[in-house]
Amino acid sequence: MLHPSTIQLLRFHFSLFLLPVYLFAISQVPTVDFTKAIIIFIILHFLVYPSSNGYNSYMDRDTSPIGGLKNPLQPTRQLYRITIIMDVIAVLTGLLISIYFSVGILLYILASRAYSSRQIRLKRYPVIGFLTVFIFQGALVFYITYIGTNPSTDLYAPILPCIISSCLIAALYPLTQIYQHKEDKDDGVTTISYLVGKRGTFILSMCLFLGATFLMYLFFTQRHEMNIWFRYLLIMLPVVLFFLTWMRKVWISEKEANFKNSLRMNVIATLCTTIFFVTLILFKP
Structure with a gap:
């Protein structure tokens, strides 16, 4: 019989946050x-x-x-x-x-x-x-x-999509650490988010997301598929809006760098990237 904590801590639902990379590869x-x-x-x-x-x-x-x-x-x-x-x-x-x-x-x-x-x-x-x-x-x-x-x-396997996948994962990764600075430090862990600070975390994530977007541009222009890049920008708009809104709140009060907002960021980003990559699969030439 599985202990309740065993089932909970396997966090099957959390695995869905990594689904976009799989879908990107399939596409x-x-x-x-x-x-x-x-x-x-x-x-x-x-x-x-x-x-x-x-x-x-x-x-x-x-x-x-x-x-x-x-x-x-x-x-x-x-x-x-x-x-x-x-x-x-x-x-x-x-x-x-x-x-x-x-x-x-x-x-x-x-x-x-x-x-x-x-x-x-x-x-x-x-x-x-x-x-x-x-x-x-x-x-x-x-x-x-x-x-x-x-x-x-x-x-x-194509190199650019591999790097894009890493950039998309890395853009969200520091934002999952932003509310755990004290707990991580008490455990002897210095995360990248702690190293750059809460404001620096947003700047780092923004740079990685912009890097992924630029690489997407290079990838799709090489294939003469600029329409797909514009589709990407459109679908990712909710991610950008929430990110900027959350960043502004944290700039005003670092208490906004909490679990609730971090989870929302993850859900919105995962949902939007999943939708985009599903469109690539459905409308593959």
């Missing part, structure tokens, strides 16, 4: 193997991401709000065992896709463990922790999804 594959696409979706969103969430919660033992949870329960040893089982299943199931995909999943899991583990704890280093998320949640996930759903045995 760029010339001919998608939909059977493999479904298997990859299950591996990522029902095994790898929840396991990563659970392992992080087991190591952190948070008592204050964390990503997607306002009142986290305390983990039990069962959670740790479940994460190991999920990881093993993910790597073995990945072999149904290819050995390369399975190795990619293993690399993601190892990076996730190194990020959270008390022995290594990459997250306590602001730049290294940031780069770990930038590379593995963005570019690596795009890459393994792309080669995994592509019937071709070629291991090539």
